[in-house]
Amino acid sequence: MFPSLSKILTVASALSITAYASPQGWSGSSDASQGGSGGSSSSWGGDSGSSSGSSGNEGSGSSVVAAATTTTAASSWAASSSTASSTVATASSLASGTACNNSPDLCSRTYDNVTHMGAHDSSFLRDDSTDNSVAGNQYLNATYALNNGLRLLQVQVHDLNDTIEMCHTTCDLLDAGSLESWLTVIKEWMDNNVDDVVTLLIVNSDGFNGSDFGAAFESSGIDKYGYTPTSTSSWPTLSEMISADTRLVTFIASYTADTTYSYLLNEWDYVFETAYEVTSLSGFNCTLDRPSTYSDYSSAISAGMLPLMNHFAYTVVLSYEIPDATDIDTTNSDSTSTTGALGLHAKTCNSEWGQKPTFVLVDFFNKGPAIDTADNMNGITATGRSNSSSTASSADSSTSSGAGSKFQNSSFGLGALLATLAGTALLL
Numbered sequence: 327m328f329p330s331l332s333k334i335l336t337v338a339s340a341l342s343i344t345a346y347a348s349p350q351g352w353s354g355s356s357d358a359s360q361g362g363s364g365g366s367s368s369s370w371g372g373d374s375g376s377s378s379g380s381s382g383n384e385g386s387g388s389s390v391v392a393a394a395t396t397t398t399a400a401s402s403w404a405a406s407s408s409t410a411s412s413t414v415a416t417a418s419s420l421a422s423g424t425a426c427n428n429s430p431d432l433c434s435r436t437y438d439n440v441t442h443m444g445a446h447d448s449s450f451l452r453d454d455s456t457d458n459s460v461a462g463n464q465y466l467n468a469t470y471a472l473n474n475g476l477r478l479l480q481v482q483v484h485d486l487n488d489t490i491e492m493c494h495t496t497c498d499l500l501d502a503g504s505l506e507s508w509l510t511v512i513k514e515w516m517d518n519n520v521d522d523v524v525t526l527l528i529v530n531s532d533g534f535n536g537s538d539f540g541a542a543f544e545s546s547g548i549d550k551y552g553y554t555p556t557s558t559s560s561w562p563t564l565s566e567m568i569s570a571d572t573r574l575v576t577f578i579a580s581y582t583a584d585t586t587y588s589y590l591l592n593e594w595d596y597v598f599e600t601a602y603e604v605t606s607l608s609g610f611n612c613t614l615d616r617p618s619t620y621s622d623y624s625s626a627i628s629a630g631m632l633p634l635m636n637h638f639a640y641t642v643v644l645s646y647e648i649p650d651a652t653d654i655d656t657t658n659s660d661s662t663s664t665t666g667a668l669g670l671h672a673k674t675c676n677s678e679w680g681q682k683p684t685f686v687l688v689d690f691f692n693k694g695p696a697i698d699t700a701d702n703m704n705g706i707t708a709t710g711r712s713n714s715s716s717t718a719s720s721a722d723s724s725t726s727s728g729a730g731s732k733f734q735n736s737s738f739g740l741g742a743l744l745a746t747l748a749g750t751a752l753l754l
Contacts, residue, residue: 426564427522428475429706433568437561437575438632438684441672442525443700444478445471446638446687449492449502452651460648461500463638463689468508472515473712475697478525478685481508485532490542505539509546516551516573523564524551525575525685527593536584543587548574552589558596559630594619597685598626600675602636607653607666610637612675623679635675635683637668649689658694660702668699676703 426433432440445464448471452462464471468479483505484493492508494500502508505528516524528539543549551574553567567573572589579593594617601615612623612635620626623633639657640647650657653666660669668688676682682703688696701708 424521424565425709426568427477428708428710429704430709431706432704433565434563436563437523437567439561440564440684441682441700441703442478442685443476443691443697444480444525444527444685444687445476445691446480446636446689447482447494448479449481449508450494450500451502452649452690456500459500461494463649465690466692469511469515470712471691472512472519472522472524474692474695475700475708475711476691477523478527478687479512480527480529480687481505482529482531483534485534490534490538504542506542506545509542509548513546513548513551516548520571521568523567523573523575526577527685527687528576528578530578530581535582536587536590539578539581539590540584540587543576543590549587549589552576554588555591555596557630596632597634598623598631599634600636602638603647604636604639605642605647607639607656609639610666610671612671612678627679627681632684633675633679633681634685634687635672636687637671638687638689639666651690654690654693658688658690658696658699660694660698668694668696669702672699672703 424430424433427440445468447463448468450459450461450463451465451467452458452460453465456462466474471479481492481502482494483490484497485491486493486497486501490505491497492502492505494502512524512526516522530539540549543552551572553572553575555561562570574589575591576589577591577593577597581590581592583592583595584590598614598620599616600610600612604610614620614623614626615636620629620631627633637657639650639653641650641652656664656666657668659667661667662669662673664670668686672683672686686696686700688694691697697708697711
């Protein structure tokens with residue numbers, strides 16, 4: 327999250343910092359030379375609004391504490407994953423070789439019994455198209471994320487001249503284009519990947535209603551895939567959702583449900599989240615942070631709520647929080663014994679909750695890579711994934727995240743951002 331405009335202006339006159347480049351060890355930029363096409367690799371693969379519609383006020387909570395283990399992450403998760411009945415694919419799936427969400431072993435599992443790895447702020451990029459904006463949360467766009475195995479995409483939207491626009495805190499900071507354009511890109515991917523269930527999580531920052539969102543979903547055509555749950559605690563298997571072609575689950579935070587658009591779900595009726603404003607590797611925990619309607623995770627789980635584990639960190643520069651790329655190899659590691667590692671956080675929450683996280687959100691998903699932890703939790707060896715370092719598809723190279731080159735004029739390095747805002751303040 328980012329502080330208020332007044333807070334940014336307070337430090338603007340005292341700070342001028344060159345935009346951070348991609349971290350050491352990351353080769354190249356996320357243009358047409360990366361991500362996207364052929365081959366398979368099991369090695370590559372949010373904050374939401376508060377229950378009252380606001381965000382950015384919650385603390386990071388206490389440290390995650392867990393015993394070190396000498397077993398591999400894969401074997402430990404395989405041993406503690408779902409029951410045998412849920413890990414065996416249906417006979418028809420095995421016979422046909424169908425891979426649901428990159429594995430035939432997931433076809434017969436219910437939606438809530440799969441860990442869905444997700445890209446936090448998936449449309450806000452730190453790459454050439456944004457001049458490596460320090461506000462960016464991802465190096466690669468949503469299409470790359472899907473090609474690399476992620477099946478959860480989170481975005482934040484704001485009102486820009488009556489358009490639902492994907493903006494990071496404010497459209498002056500980072501504008502990734504309209505939600506409708508982005509949904510069109512996701513719909514195209516789903517058209518070409520018929521055995522995959524995708525989940526969207528939309529942060530409704532400016533209080534759009536059902537008809538507003540419904541118009542964007544219908545115009546993009548992605549509404550045809552929308553899934554409407556029959557209850558808040560009972561979910562179909564992935565293969566059932568795929569067979570019915572209702573393969574898109576959409577949560578919105580916060581949102582008043584509209585029966586006209588029954589596939590658009592208020593997140594807080596179905597999901598609880600851990601804290602998302604973490605500023606140290608020891609700050610990750612499994613405590614329920616939202617919604618406030620539940621006192622703790624035990625009561626939420628008893629009510630059938632699905633757990634979402636936020637696992638991304640911020641670094642603080644003169645009171646200004648920016649996504650932490652410096653420690654990302656540790657943050658996204660599948661290690662189950664390293665403080666701050668994704669694997670340890672997931673293992674700890676699995677132990678505390680008595681079930682694995684249904685959803686996980688990370689920054690810079692290709693680092694780690696984060697998808698390894700999801701595979702370990704699901705106890706699978708994935709098939710049919712692209713590698714982030716391979717050649718990009720034409721769709722990827724033409725749309726950085728559904729917004730094309732629009733980023734060039736709507737994003738800043740930190741120093742340029744603060745200087746610009748300071749200059750703007752003089753005109754107010």
